[in-house]
Amino acid sequence: MKNTFGQSVAITLFGESHGQAIGAVLDGLAPGIKIDEAYIRTRLSLRSARSNISTPRSETDQFEFVSGIHNGITTGTPIGIVIPNMDTRSKDYQITEHLLRPGHADYTAYTKYHGYQDIRGGGHFSGRITAALVCAGAICMHALEQKNIFIGTHIKECAGISDDSFADYRQNSPELKQQVKDVSVKVFPVINNVKGELMQQAILDAKNESDSVGGILETCVLGIDAGLGEPWFDTLESILAHGLFSIPAVKGVSFGLGFDFADKKGSQVNDSPVIHDGNIAFLSNHNGGINGGISNGMPLLYQTAIKPTSSISKPQPTIDILQKKNTTLEIHGRHDPAIVHRAREVVNAMTALILCDVYALRYGTDWIAK
Numbered sequence: 001m002k003n004t005f006g007q008s009v010a011i012t013l014f015g016e017s018h019g020q021a022i023g024a025v026l027d028g029l030a031p032g033i034k035i036d037e038a039y040i041r042t043r044l045s046l047r048s049a050r051s052n053i054s055t056p057r058s059e060t061d062q063f064e065f066v067s068g069i070h071n072g073i074t075t076g077t078p079i080g081i082v083i084p085n086m087d088t089r090s091k092d093y094q095i096t097e098h099l100l101r102p103g104h105a106d107y108t109a110y111t112k113y114h115g116y117q118d119i120r121g122g123g124h125f126s127g128r129i130t131a132a133l134v135c136a137g138a139i140c141m142h143a144l145e146q147k148n149i150f151i152g153t154h155i156k157e158c159a160g161i162s163d164d165s166f167a168d169y170r171q172n173s174p175e176l177k178q179q180v181k182d183v184s185v186k187v188f189p190v191i192n193n194v195k196g197e198l199m200q201q202a203i204l205d206a207k208n209e210s211d212s213v214g215g216i217l218e219t220c221v222l223g224i225d226a227g228l229g230e231p232w233f234d235t236l237e238s239i240l241a242h243g244l245f246s247i248p249a250v251k252g253v254s255f256g257l258g259f260d261f262a263d264k265k266g267s268q269v270n271d272s273p274v275i276h277d278g279n280i281a282f283l284s285n286h287n288g289g290i291n292g293g294i295s296n297g298m299p300l301l302y303q304t305a306i307k308p309t310s311s312i313s314k315p316q317p318t319i320d321i322l323q324k325k326n327t328t329l330e331i332h333g334r335h336d337p338a339i340v341h342r343a344r345e346v347v348n349a350m351t352a353l354i355l356c357d358v359y360a361l362r363y364g365t366d367w368i369a370k
């Protein structure tokens with residue numbers, strides 16, 4: 001029953017949505033990394049994304065480092081992160097306490113924990129826990145940026161509306177670098193703002209219909225070296241997929257062209273190597289920067305599908321788990337009509353944690369701080 005992920009740089013998550021606090025232990029990070037608290041606050045605010053298209057729950061996400069950091073610099077020992085829960089309203093859940101929310105983890109939590117789980121606000125399965133993940137990931141993301149590695153995620157699709165694609169596929173493209181940096185700090189991260197307005201309107205429409213919508217995120221990582229990952233069970237794809245599928249509401253992950261490879265010919269999608277300015281590069285990046293499980297030096301490019309939020313106030317058939325009776329559920333807690341724009345920061349954080357881990361495995365713990 002472990003809640004730990006990572007080999008050299010590892011994260012453990014703890015807490016429940018309506019408990020005293022949530023938090024993380026980030027272990028294995030090098031000594032000597034400068035902590036930028038303003039940077040971490042910005043990343044946390046992108047996850048909370050407060051607006052009329054997000055949950056009305058208003059958490060300040062006041063994080064506290066209780067170990068592993070001294071005078072604003074990592075010591076190399078486990079970093080303990082605690083974020084108190086300030087805006088809980090558990091009574092919202094009391095009336096429907098024994099009614100299983102369709103699409104949520106209520107039934108599976110019941111089967112695993114025999115009814116002892118804290119169900120308030122989704123307990124340990126709540127998206128709330130991702131604040132601790134984002135806080136830990138922000139430490140890693142900031143450290144990676146000092147090494148010229150940049151992570152940017154945009155909403156490729158939401159409610160059936162598509163954003164523009166990234167402009168280029170080359171590591172050193174100034175336009176791509178600008179796009180990655182831009183989407184990385186946008187509250188609603190799209191390349192085309194007009195498409196972004198349409199998406200936000202579709203989210204509001206779903207909210208007004210007591211419903212919810214999903215979407216697809218696309219992540220681009222710039223500056224990553226060739227040679228990271230293992231050939232079989234710890235391929236870079238499988239480690240990233242493991243981490244990304246751990247994020248609540250993620251139901252699909254694909255790399256490069258992903259499922260679109262299936263109906264193409266080899267001649268259309270092979271990425272040919274080329275010597276450019278004395279360096280090896282590729283003429284395209286259909287494989288999303290990974291071949292044989294190992295990074296090839298092109299930008300990493302992958303997509304993450306986020307399902308529509310399961311907690312909707314439309315009446316839905318369900319069961320009362322105590323009375324073992326069929327019934328109907330209307331959910332009146334505070335929920336997101338879409339998660340996709342908030343989940344993007346969780347995807348960024350997970351990516352940063354994994355990259356710190358694979359870099360440490362290849363070049364040693366201290367590489368990131370040098």
Ligand SMILES: Cc1cc2nc3c(=O)[nH]c(=O)nc-3n(C[C@H](O)[C@H](O)[C@H](O)COP(=O)(O)O)c2cc1C
Nearest residue numbers: 104105125126127248249250310311335336342343
């Ligand atoms: C940032 C974030 C916020 C979330 N907020 C909600 C929410 O308000 N309501 C809800 O039903 N699910 C929310 N979820 C998703 C649920 O936690 C998730 O669907 C549930 O745990 C079941 O897991 P699964 O969808 O991966 O099977 C959120 C997820 C994330 C990443």
